[in-house]
Amino acid sequence: MRRRSFVGGMVASTVALRVAPPAWAQGDPLPSWNDGPAKQSIVDFVARATTAGGRDWVPVPERIATFDNDGTLWTEQPMYVQIVFAMDRVKAGAARHPEWRTTEPFRSVLADDRAQLALMGEKGMLEVITATHSGLTTEEFRQTVIDWLATARHPRFKRPYTDLVYQPMLELLAYLRANQFKTFIVSGGGVEFMRPWTERTYGIPPEQVVGSSGVTRYAMPQPDKPVLMKEAKVEFIDDGPGKAVGINHFIGRRPYFAFGNSDGDQQMLEWTAAGAGARFMGLVHHTDAVREYAYDRNSPIGRLDKAWDEAIRRKWLVVDMKNDWKVIYPFELK
């Protein structure tokens, strides 16, 4: 893990960051990207957006870049990280919830019955998330996330999940920020699941994380000691059309640069593309079964089908992970 201080007040010099690419000193802002059309299209866009007096110049306050998280900034296979977290919370809470042993989807989670779980699909997953993400304060939930990430390991790579972020995308985030873009996450994942670690991992502060959320309720269990209780009720799903809604609601400006990897990002890219002037739309295509995973049209997780067709039709960048990325993870550099 490298330490690096950032200009602009967004990230304190005391925050440990892994976003500093090794070859910046040599002048290549994207050293983990192979030379080719993908890398070139990014560099070209940023050059145009930052050339004062140019036709595609973007005023600094309007330089908004939005990134999906799962499958765009970190690995989402074989299962969304937040779902793994929620399943571990079911196991941790089973003693206090004897009814879970006989109630679906909790029974399947406790029995590690993945086939049955898969059958229950998104509805089952949402139920597991709702049950495990409620009945505690926002502060307690935050600590739970931090504690879990400290010990949980990815089943294939045997590493903390926050190690499984994409080095080329870390370089892209840093490159955009060096060019005065404000980088945001716009994810279907829970905003309170992401905020505890995005600043350290991506250099993206909590106030620049947009995500799904549950309802919270202000309560005062002790005098002058208010808390926000997380309730078992969905407030907002930041996915698909919800990403355009979320960008408008949380950010209030249209991005000039947006990156996703699945059909859930299609409307974010459409919304970005519909702005005046030059805009950049990109998708990560997972093509590398050896170094990461290979999946697209038929994957239940991170399905890339309609958004892929639209990207081809409208000439948006589709990154071929296997051929465009020199390395996948930061630990490969060591």
Add this chain to the structure above:
Amino acid sequence: MRRRSFVGGMVASTVALRVAPPAWAQGDPLPSWNDGPAKQSIVDFVARATTAGGRDWVPVPERIATFDNDGTLWTEQPMYVQIVFAMDRVKAGAARHPEWRTTEPFRSVLADDRAQLALMGEKGMLEVITATHSGLTTEEFRQTVIDWLATARHPRFKRPYTDLVYQPMLELLAYLRANQFKTFIVSGGGVEFMRPWTERTYGIPPEQVVGSSGVTRYAMPQPDKPVLMKEAKVEFIDDGPGKAVGINHFIGRRPYFAFGNSDGDQQMLEWTAAGAGARFMGLVHHTDAVREYAYDRNSPIGRLDKAWDEAIRRKWLVVDMKNDWKVIYPFELK
């Protein structure tokens, strides 16, 4: 109107700002505040928060400051500005809505029957807002706000509403930003009503404006030309306990500095105060009927009653507008 360039990329040098206080060169960051305990308490807090190695030092990324808008940053009497806007929208749309001539609360708006309107209270107001803030795209709404502000005039001061911002608070915002605080608005007002003008008026960009909102729906009326339609349905009310909820939802960090003026700000201040370490909580008390307005416990607009009692009990700053502020509005300086 002065022009001034800002460091930090938050505001482009091309944006016209009225936030530059005249006496900065002489070293006083708050020249429109009279010397006294109010000004001193602000300067003392900022000094402590920014003294590296001190007990109350706040890391730069955590320097979050939140401000209510109506009655804290600009004048909210004799009626919330957004309500005046909504009433004008009813008048502008009356030809297309013949049914409004016989349906309350629209009939009273069209007849300028303020007594009847007052009787309908917040429910009537919300109905007028919902009806006039829906059925158009977010882009169309934005333009409507800009056009209205360009011509609407305050009934007493005969000036654009954005002239009626408080010079001492503009100085406070600039002072906090100069000390690397990130300044946010957290208002009961509509987020889409505020965002078109907050950057120019306060130096606060859209992505740092938290407010109430209606539901928006993603639609594609023409191929590849998506819009967000504003629907006649409330999504979130950022007032009272909702301000603590909104701060957590939009910002994801607890403020170190918060300023309001009414009971609607009480929970924002409580939430701020409940954080570890030194925090600053302030209220503007409207005591100046000559230069602005005088109102508190019995005012239907901007009522200051319970929050005032709590501020006294907990020794939060209560600004006495008449005695603590040398000038109220920027135009007084000219």
